[in-house]
Amino acid sequence: MNIRMVDTVGQYGHIQSEIDTAVLEVVRSGAYINGPSVKQFKQNLSEYLDGAAVIPCANGTDALQVALMALDLEPGDEVITPSFTFVATVEVIELLGLIPVYADVDPETFNMSPAAIEEAITPKTKVIIPVHLFGQVADMEPIMEIAAQHKLAVVEDTAQAIGATYTFSDGRTMMAGTIGDIGTTSFYPSKNLGAFGDGGAIFSRNEQLAEKIQTICNHGSRVKYYHESIGVNSRLDSIQAAILDIKLKHLNEYNAARQEAAKRYDEMLKDVQGIQLPKWKENGSHVFHQYTLRILGGRSVRDALKQSLADAGIPSMVYYPVCIHLQGAYQTDRFGNGSLPISEQMTEEVLSLPMHTELDEAQQRFITDTLKEQLPTFEITH
Numbered sequence: 001m002n003i004r005m006v007d008t009v010g011q012y013g014h015i016q017s018e019i020d021t022a023v024l025e026v027v028r029s030g031a032y033i034n035g036p037s038v039k040q041f042k043q044n045l046s047e048y049l050d051g052a053a054v055i056p057c058a059n060g061t062d063a064l065q066v067a068l069m070a071l072d073l074e075p076g077d078e079v080i081t082p083s084f085t086f087v088a089t090v091e092v093i094e095l096l097g098l099i100p101v102y103a104d105v106d107p108e109t110f111n112m113s114p115a116a117i118e119e120a121i122t123p124k125t126k127v128i129i130p131v132h133l134f135g136q137v138a139d140m141e142p143i144m145e146i147a148a149q150h151k152l153a154v155v156e157d158t159a160q161a162i163g164a165t166y167t168f169s170d171g172r173t174m175m176a177g178t179i180g181d182i183g184t185t186s187f188y189p190s191k192n193l194g195a196f197g198d199g200g201a202i203f204s205r206n207e208q209l210a211e212k213i214q215t216i217c218n219h220g221s222r223v224k225y226y227h228e229s230i231g232v233n234s235r236l237d238s239i240q241a242a243i244l245d246i247k248l249k250h251l252n253e254y255n256a257a258r259q260e261a262a263k264r265y266d267e268m269l270k271d272v273q274g275i276q277l278p279k280w281k282e283n284g285s286h287v288f289h290q291y292t293l294r295i296l297g298g299r300s301v302r303d304a305l306k307q308s309l310a311d312a313g314i315p316s317m318v319y320y321p322v323c324i325h326l327q328g329a330y331q332t333d334r335f336g337n338g339s340l341p342i343s344e345q346m347t348e349e350v351l352s353l354p355m356h357t358e359l360d361e362a363q364q365r366f367i368t369d370t371l372k373e374q375l376p377t378f379e380i381t382h
Ligand SMILES: *Cc1c(COP(=O)(O)O)cnc(C)c1O
Pocket: 059, 060, 061, 062, 085, 086, 088, 089, 131, 157, 159, 160, 185, 186, 187, 188, 198, 199, 200
């Protein structure tokens, strides 16, 4: 059995002729940068996001950097963010001379806990960056309330959760990335909406902010060769836009396939002792960018299981093995070892199983049977 962590090539197989035609059309048109496919994708994604403005850019890291650049921050301003995330979220904070202040996560959802965010606020706090980790939206209702109370901007890192929704207590449902002041995403090939190369986008419901973001992405220029601010060069190329525009039409179906696969895993693993299955929160959808278990025996048990799975031909991944505040480049006195106990614990316990749109029941049966057979026995430490 050939089991993959992600299967972008298998997914392409179902829409091959449509994609091939669209790519060739761009190649033959010569409009490689800012061609019609970019405008069309921008418009269709905006419609998908219930009318939020969309500014396509080069990748998800640029999207985060540009979002922060648009907020008129001063060096030394503080940004509250999780430490249990992909490095890009924090990297851009540091690059802009801002200070990351970490809030611990909830051990059931892996997302920042609103109570921890509140505790992390100081007079220097300006922004909160919730990361919708593994495909589930952070608890945006309390986060937006905290932000309003303290006049903070909210930038949602939606790289792993495009297409997910969040439902407020009054019944309103919003798309991930359109709830805060700015949302960012990545079209890295393995993301839920993946290009065949790099890509990203920035969202905002605030028209002035959207205009500013567009200007920053274009060298700080609105009128060619006139520069009103210092910007960057961050564009989505026409070929990637053409591919993404086709895949966008299938995004809901792709996310549903991931949810079906997650349900099958849940069912197959429901009686296994010593692991915690992903939590499906009721106030939103989970689009399962990753299907992430907690292996309650901790790092040695988790790592042994990962190795046994690998020996049986089953890939699995640890997202993420080290918190950002403990990484060589990011260590500070303010956040030492033990300062974010849940985040640190998660790095010892998480294991993500293969998850993609092409995963079938037979593959999942083999994965879960092997997991049950190979899970070492241990005493629960936490
Ligand atoms: C993938 C990812 C990014 C960065 O996206 P790139 O397109 O690779 O730059 C940022 N944040 C999170 C949470 C991600 O998963």
